Amino acid sequence: MEWRPDRTAKKAVYKQIADYIEQGISTGLYSSESALPSERLLAKELGVNRSTVVAAYEELKSLGIVERKKGSGTRISTDIWGISHKRIPNWGRYMEDGSFLPNLPLVQRIRTENQKRNIINLSSGELSPGLLPREQFKTIMAENPFLDHLGYDHPQGNAALRETIAHHVKEYKKIHTLPASILITSGAQQALHLIIQCLLKPGDSIAIEDPSYCYSLPIFQSAGINTFLLPVDQHGINPDDVIALHRKHRIRMLFLNPDFQNPTGLKMSPARRKRILEISSELGIPIIEDDPYSLTSFNSEVSDTLKSMDGNGNVLYISSLSKIVASGLRIGWVIGPENVIERLADAKQQVDFGHSIFPQWAANEFLKSPSFDKHIHMIRSELKIRRDEIVVSLDQYVKKEVDYFIPEGGIHIWCRLKHAVNEQQLLEESMKRGLSFVPGSVFGSQKRYVRFTFGREETDVIGEGIARFAEALSVCVKT
Incomplete structure (x- = not known):
């Protein structure tokens, strides 16, 4: 037997052997007329322990591919072809082998x-039902009939909504931007997916806060990204830790949640925000600023976001209406350099041909109304x-x-x-x-x-x- 399991691969050896035998059954290498190789023989041929072959056969048995009887060896299951003599796909194996990982x-x-x-x-x-602006949206629906077209909209999102968001972030967060620098997304989560898929490649290293909401997301691992942790204290991350981490791992991107951080509720100090931006410029590391909570400040004082302090275009700013209006609207946005936004928009078009016009229309009407404030x-x-x-x-x-x-x-x-x-x-x-x-x-x-x-x-x-x-x-x- 020429094939051997790869001991350096991430997949367990017994699973590799099970895959090989299953493929052999499909291609006719192993006949349904005779028993499969004995555990001892196969272990000797593959250079593995007998227990590893036992585990492989048990895996195939659990999938209904083989039958094991004491004294008779291991044979291809008589039911494997089904009544119509056609094999049913092994959906369990497909789900296990997919590159997009499930949640924890x-x-x-x-x-x-x-x-x-x-x-x-x-x-x-998310917000409780009692905090959602249901009456305001009922009024919007009644007094402002939907008159927009029902075809595909602009790749970056509805032009009117992007104009309104540009005014919104200027008024509430002191961020000066143009509609051309805004992409509408299905919440902040899609924005993160697009950034990871479009701007990073497998093997890249990024830094996230510890603790951080990002830690719970399998999207980094699915994309083959190496994540390194930056401890958070009462003032946020320590900028010196960013420098040390970059020297060791050549960090390509920094993911931060500076205001009422999830999960700690902490705010990054103004001094550290300033220093982080300086380091970003010195090392050429882009910052992904996730800002879902800054407008919830209980004393009504909204801190300067990293994006509002960014004079060099180093920050990609993500925000949404999920935590301040309604998560079900699925309205988020990314603000960044126009060429980056165009790249992200192109990827979003491949995924969903652009955002649904209805929630964009409703969000635009609410954001520009006195009801929002x-x-x-x-x-x-x-x-x-x-x-x-x-x-x-x-x-x-x-x-x-x-x-x-x-x-x-x-x-x-x-x-x-x-x-x-x-x-x-x-x-x-x-x-x-x-x-x-x-x-x-x-x-x-x-x-x-x-x-x-x-x-x-x-x-x-x-x-x-x-x-x-x-x-x-x-x-x-x-x-």
Whole structure:
């Protein structure tokens, strides 16, 4: 036998052997009239342990490809061809071999649990129904009939909406830009996907905050990107760490969430923002600034974004309406150099032929109306009430077990557990009691942390959620 498994490959040796045998069955190398090679013989031919061949055969058995009977060896399954003598695709194998990786199992578990009734959801990063501008949108729909065309729109997004966004970021965030430098996306998530796919290549190294929402995203690993972590303290990342990391790994891009960072709720200091921009210019490293929360500032003071301070075009700025208006609108945007925006727009066209005109129209009408400013003031006030409620609840139920940072904006609160516990057990115990949250390990290397989101649930159930967490924590600490 000439074929040998590749011991340097990422795929396990037994899976390589299973794939080889399955291919041999398909091509007729192995006949259904005779038994497959014995475990000992195949192990000797391939130069592997017998246990590895056993694992390969068991893998094929679980897929219904072979039958194993004691004393009779391993044979091709009699049902493999089906009634019509046509093989059914091995969808499990296809799903496993795809290059686009699934979400982390823990993230999938939390999302599944959140679909159940009577769950107190302190995990999802979205606004509660009571904070959504439903009445304002009803008025917009009634008073402003949709008159736009129904064909494909501009590759970068609706021209009127991009004009409105240019005015919006100038007024609220001191960012001066033109509609030609804006791309409308399906939320910030699509913006990140486009940037990674269009501007990076497999093997490139990037830096993200630790902890960071980006850590939970498999898109970097799917694209073959190497991610390196920058520790976050009370003032954000340390600029000196960027320099050290670049010297060692030649960082090609820096992903930052400077305002009310997810998950910590921290704000990067003005001095560090300035220094980060200087380093970006000195080393030629582009910055991806993700800004979903800055307008939620509880004291109404919006810090200077990196993009507003950027005089050299080094920052690609991402924002959206998901965290301040409604996640279901799926309206986000990227602001950057025109040639970069055109490149991203070309890729978006390949994916979906451009954004749906209806949500763009609705977003444009709302953003340019007086209702938007009133809505932002309401959001700030209501989120602060929820923030205060979760702080009071933490003090009431788990003050001796948890330390936390009180955010001045955003929708998350980051808590450190004073005692080491099994976070999987803690999550399961909480879910048994009807509560979901996100364990800190989802966001990076730090242990003994949890993230609660106070924007998703109404104020009157937040306290009950923390009470349930306290019960679950008590069980886990005792064990």
